[in-house]
Amino acid sequence: MNSASKDFPHHLGVLRERMLHPTDYELAVNYFLEEFAGDREFVRASDPEKMPKLVAVLGHVVSRAIGRRVELEGTLVSYLRAHRFVHGNAQADGRVVLFFYFQDDDAGVAMLIPGVRGEMEVARFRLKGGLVDPQRN
Numbered sequence: 001m002n003s004a005s006k007d008f009p010h011h012l013g014v015l016r017e018r019m020l021h022p023t024d025y026e027l028a029v030n031y032f033l034e035e036f037a038g039d040r041e042f043v044r045a046s047d048p049e050k051m052p053k054l055v056a057v058l059g060h061v062v063s064r065a066i067g068r069r070v071e072l073e074g075t076l077v078s079y080l081r082a083h084r085f086v087h088g089n090a091q092a093d094g095r096v097v098l099f100f101y102f103q104d105d106d107a108g109v110a111m112l113i114p115g116v117r118g119e120m121e122v123a124r125f126r127l128k129g130g131l132v133d134p135q136r137n
Helices: 008-019 026-035 040-045 052-066
Strands: 073-080 085-092 095-102 107-113 121-125
Touching (some): 008 095, 008 107, 026 095, 026 107, 040 073, 052 095, 052 107, 052 121
Antiparallel strands (some): 073 085, 085 095, 095 107, 107 121
């Protein structure tokens, strides 16, 4: 548990594989929460970034899950640059939003806790055209 930083390539590979599963991608959520969420070295290895396109897409995803337009608040976006992996958190409508995104796959997962219909809502998303590297802006 909380050991992602001990072997990033392995743990990110497992997370990617689970996220890309055609139907059971929610397994990626459990893996992320178990191996990444409490790993301090993982957090330290990531750089804070402003990624407005990603934040805008997340706002849309969360609004659809809630069923009305909501704003993300306190958004923290972190970038594990060497692995082209983005992760972070925010709040919306009194709920916690956790997310991760693989740049190379243009695919990510957003979690809304508590969910509208249960303990958690999970949505997979893509960014049309991917992310622009913040260092190249």
